[in-house]
Amino acid sequence: MVIIIIVLFLAIIAYDVRGFIRKKEQASVIIIYLVLMGISLVVSVLLASGIKPSSPAQWIETALKMVGVVK
Amino acid sequence: MEKTQISGIQLYLILLGFLFGSSVILTPALGAGRDAWLSMLIAGAAGSLLMWIYATIALLNPSKTLVEILRERMGRIAGTILSVLYIWYFIHLAALVFRNFGEFICTTTLVETPVAVVMGLFALVLLYAVNSGVEVMGRMSELLVILIPVVAFLISIALITAHDFTAFLPVLENGLSPVIHAAFVNLTFPFGEAVAFLMVFPHLNRMDNLKKVVISSTATSSALAIFVFARDLIALGSDLIARATFIPHLTSLLIPEFNVVPLVDINLLVGGGVKISVCIYAAAKGLSQVTGTHDYRSFSRAVITFCVVLAVWVYENTIEMFGWAEEIWPYYSIPFQIIIPLLLLLLSLRGRSKTSRENTEDAGMGYGPANS
Numbered sequence: 556m557v558i559i560i561i562v563l564f565l566a567i568i569a570y571d572v573r574g575f576i577r578k579k580e581q582a583s584v585i586i587i588y589l590v591l592m593g594i595s596l597v598v599s600v601l602l603a604s605g606i607k608p609s610s611p612a613q614w615i616e617t618a619l620k621m622v623g624v625v626k
Numbered sequence: 627m628e629k630t631q632i633s634g635i636q637l638y639l640i641l642l643g644f645l646f647g648s649s650v651i652l653t654p655a656l657g658a659g660r661d662a663w664l665s666m667l668i669a670g671a672a673g674s675l676l677m678w679i680y681a682t683i684a685l686l687n688p689s690k691t692l693v694e695i696l697r698e699r700m701g702r703i704a705g706t707i708l709s710v711l712y713i714w715y716f717i718h719l720a721a722l723v724f725r726n727f728g729e730f731i732c733t734t735t736l737v738e739t740p741v742a743v744v745m746g747l748f749a750l751v752l753l754y755a756v757n758s759g760v761e762v763m764g765r766m767s768e769l770l771v772i773l774i775p776v777v778a779f780l781i782s783i784a785l786i787t788a789h790d791f792t793a794f795l796p797v798l799e800n801g802l803s804p805v806i807h808a809a810f811v812n813l814t815f816p817f818g819e820a821v822a823f824l825m826v827f828p829h830l831n832r833m834d835n836l837k838k839v840v841i842s843s844t845a846t847s848s849a850l851a852i853f854v855f856a857r858d859l860i861a862l863g864s865d866l867i868a869r870a871t872f873i874p875h876l877t878s879l880l881i882p883e884f885n886v887v888p889l890v891d892i893n894l895l896v897g898g899g900v901k902i903s904v905c906i907y908a909a910a911k912g913l914s915q916v917t918g919t920h921d922y923r924s925f926s927r928a929v930i931t932f933c934v935v936l937a938v939w940v941y942e943n944t945i946e947m948f949g950w951a952e953e954i955w956p957y958y959s960i961p962f963q964i965i966i967p968l969l970l971l972l973l974s975l976r977g978r979s980k981t982s983r984e985n986t987e988d989a990g991m992g993y994g995p996a997n998s
Contacts, residue, residue, distance in 0.1 A: 598936075
């Protein structure tokens, strides 16, 4: 499963980055694209391996509890 | 700004689909129990006010998206930071709707299929819609959103024999406070989420119609939500409604002989699809404007991939999803839906009065077009 995810993501990234280079997109576009896809790839691999990193929902809940908005 | 335009009726239907969205499976005002219809009425009135604020911001800043307004009114650095936060908010919202959709389909229809597969396939269709542009999303809504009230009406007709109007009684059994709290939850979900439309409003072909369109869409969506809730309440009773997970699905199971569950699925596909498309469009468009590129499509695939992964990542299970939507989401949304838009409205009004004062002074000094 992990290998399938990695291959799928790499195929999409390779296809899109080739398109960006051909269209002469700005470096910022490629960087933001790679950051989003990179986070997606890492989280997908972790989830597929049975490891669930703490999610943004938990971070938000903790932050709201810290400022006392939510009990 | 790309030269795509949508008509008033298309915006009305996109907004209706967006507001109805995942309400097919989540009833945000359910915290008020059998008095949820009262909460929905209050939330509808407050939601209209909120939509009026969003429309006024768009009218005071013609042809500008939320990102452009933020950068113009709040300065380049603060505006860019807030724009990035809004982009995150739109991505998060899309992920939550993805998860609602996935949980519903995997619990009721495709019980053996992994939730990631269901969401991934749905994402492929939506990516195509988003990449086709706002015009196509408008035409898609013209074709499909009309199905939502039709399906709700068909299910109600089929259930006409199953009714107990005493389910509404006693009214306000637990006082007004749960009703007000549920109205607040209902205000932030779904009305406040329509802040994403500040990225879509500039595409309306006749801006003078904007307020009329958004208010009528909000009123229709409120009326439809109250109608669906009243139908579910008189068919199921307040006790069962309080314990059920997916209420409209349970109601549809009451219909003898016919399996109308696919009709509820269609409602969710249409409403959820419109909502996710708008959020993905808003996020991708925002990213393209922050980076100064001309084409939002460069980001749409990355954004939708991230949304699907986030949707799987964000909750452990359905119970956590429901709890988060009711307890955390409303408070987390306040800055995005109420505080920043109010600030933008004030700054836009101040900007307009400043401009008109300068024009008057110029005209008085002989620089105006009337004196030249």
